[in-house]
Amino acid sequence: MPRLLKTRFAPSPTGLLHLGNVRTALFNYLLARRENGVFLLRIEDTDAMRGHEKYTEALQADLRWLGLVWSEGPAVGGALGPYLQSERSAIYQRYFAELEANGLAYPCFCSEHELNIARKTALAAGRPPRYSGKCRQLAPEERLARFAAGTPATLRFHVEDGGRVEFEDGVRGSQVFETSEIGDFIIRRSDGTPAFFFCNAIDDALMEVTLVVRGEDHLTNTPRQILLLQALGLPLPAYAHIALVVGADGAPLSKRTGSRSVQELREAGFLARAVNNYLARLGHTYENNQLLGLDALAAEFSARRLHRAPARFDEQHLHHWQHEAVRHASTDELCDWVTPAARALMPERSRDAFLEAVRGNVLFPPDTERWAKVVFGDTLEIAHDAHQAIEDAGKEFFDIARRAIEKHGGDFKALSGMVQHLTGRSGKALFQPLRAALTGALDGPEMARLLPLMGEERARARLIRWSNGAGG
RNA sequence: GACCCCAUCGUCUAGAGGCCUAGGACACCGGCCUUUCACGCCGGCAACACGGGUUCGACUCCCGUUGGGGUCGCCA
DSSP states (O other), rough: OOOOOOEEOOOSSSSSOOOHHHHHHHHHHHHHHHTTOOOEEOOOOOOOOHHHHHHHHOOOOOOOOTTOSSBBBTTOOOOOEEEEOGHHHHOOOOOHHHHHHHHHHEEOOOHHOOOOOOOOOOOOOTOOOOOGGGGOOOOHEEEEEEEEOOOEEEEEEOTTOEEEEEEEETEEEEEEEEGTTTTOEEOOOOTTTOOOHHHHHHHHHHHTEEEEEEGGGGGGGGGHHHHHHHHHHHOOOOEEOOOOEEESSSBOOOOGOOOOOOHHHHHHTTTHHHHHHHTTSSSOEEEESHHHHHHHHHHHHOOGGBBOOOOOOOOHHHHHHHHHHHHSOOOHHHHHHHHHHHHHSSSSHHHHHHHHHGGGOOSSHHHHHHHHHHHHHSOOOOOHHHHHHHHHHOOOHHHHHHHHHHTTTTOHHHHHHHHHHHHOOOOOHHHHHHHHHHHSSSOOOOOHHHHHHOHHHHHHHHHHTTSSHHHH
């Protein structure tokens, strides 16, 4: 009988969520959703660093913004909580005690400094930088003496040499690791807090997570967690390690290579649907090239369709999905999305028509504001090339244009037709100066849609400005 | 350094031995639409990292080389 699929996202609130993080969250969400399973959120705030509450809140806001709702975790609860690791100390203590009682873990008195030196010497000598196991040999009385002296101690999990750990990775296939390559690792820090390898694995088991989808950076750490879980007799989840996202230069994602936090993307005006569509296709493939909603994204998501090589972040692709998202957004959505200044400029009754007119030509809210100013604003900025086009057309041209607008109002086709007829100009020579004087630019949305929104008075004034002034 | 993972157009990718004259998307270029530009629509350019095998046949399998990524933390 197959267990209900339960995936999880277990971020550490040490900073804002970025593209790589949130992609992992998305994949977990999509998998759970496709199977009607559970998507769980757990906050790994063990080091209790300052500011973590701020980030805990921020990460939940980011997830909600993207629509990646969790059905178990902080804020929504669940039977297997608490879902903040900082509230689970008592649980961890039990397992530490069990491990120690069974002789599977031992206190280590080596100082950080000492360990660093050992690691460096090992590396320099071409040996693997693995813990020597020094404190494992300590006699009981020696341990007692150190404790009595107040020497700080960590707790190490003992990994026996000569074994092997095998598991099936959901995206990489079967994996085999020798235990001799692992070494004893720390599961409790000297300040008593649990280390990542430990609480992460324990919680997955205790919270009944059935599938762990995480970055490839955890692949070679997986055998440690399996060993731990086996030592404790806890159930093992299935694992799937996804390739990491790298920057345009192929190096790990950094601010330098365009990696931005989800918060920054949202503030820049990216639409959640654009981010989701981009991320779901980064290292994964869909037959459908249309903009998809989360449910459609989930329906065709498959771990088998995940590419195993690191994927490069490409801003152009993100922009493509942003363009699609803007194109398909409802006018209500767009109205919420534009800048407050643009919103203030748009008259209620021409709001929808305006948004429909410009949506194909805008990517971000400031772009919309630009057109709102052009269409509804009183002053007009004229770009250099536009100014040139106006001058080239000459004053007589605008005398005629003025008369045309007085006759035809917001009917751009009739207006331009009349100007063509009376000036003999057509094509570029006809439309560019008209567009330049009316909008201050040589490119933009269809004039036939902008002019009626602009209103006859505003348009007329803009044409008169370049004419001989007669009839002002 | 050891171990692990990976390698198809510039980028994201399809491809599970003959369906490949290597398909799609983004970008780019061209055309159409629009009496202008943009939007939209249509089309084009463009890749199997290299070297050995295995096979009647290799993008697909094996080995090596090169390149990239990851892990080996009292970070998660």
